[in-house]
Amino acid sequence: MPTIEIIAVDSPSVPSLPRFKGFAYIAEATLVSHRGLFQPVLDKYTGVIVHLANKDFEGTDGAWFAGCLMNRDRGDVLRFLKQPARDARRLLKLMLRASPIGEVLFLSDYQFGPSRKKMERKVLPPERFWAMHDAGCIRYNTLYRIKERSRTTPCTLRRVPRRK
Secondary structure (H helix, E strand, O other), rough: OOEEEEEEOOOOOOOOOOOOOOOOEEEOOOOOOOOOHHHHHHHHEEEEEEEEEEHHHHHOOOOOOOOHEEEOOOOOOOOEOOOHHHHHHHHHHHHHHEEEEEEEEEEEEEOOOOOOEEEEEEEEEEHHHHHHOOOOOOOOEEEEEEEEEHHOOOOOOOOOOOOO
């Protein structure tokens, strides 16, 4: 069964999050994945992690899985069902706000997904991530870096004097 985790990079504490209709979740201030695929990457960060799960896991402990949140027409494509997608969009916005640098990591681990190569993607703005999701281009076993454009490191265009 797949796991889905969202990390608010450098968030000092767990933000106030609502209950969602589409999924259950656990939020923690220690970046420990429920699966080990991306743990070496997470070990380089600080922040808050939210583990998504099927709604029937709400209020329980133990291993959490998110298989009932997905449309599983294509085994390698991570695509949320309608209500979980709405809620995941909202959660992603809240996590972006919780990150002082406006960055989240979205990762999945699915033992029956594509190659377990620890795939990582470049930084995407949230609207590009969701456009890729809607087009069926988000893959399992991949870590996506999502960053708000307004909070990206400013690019200062100043002239550097030429050496004579």
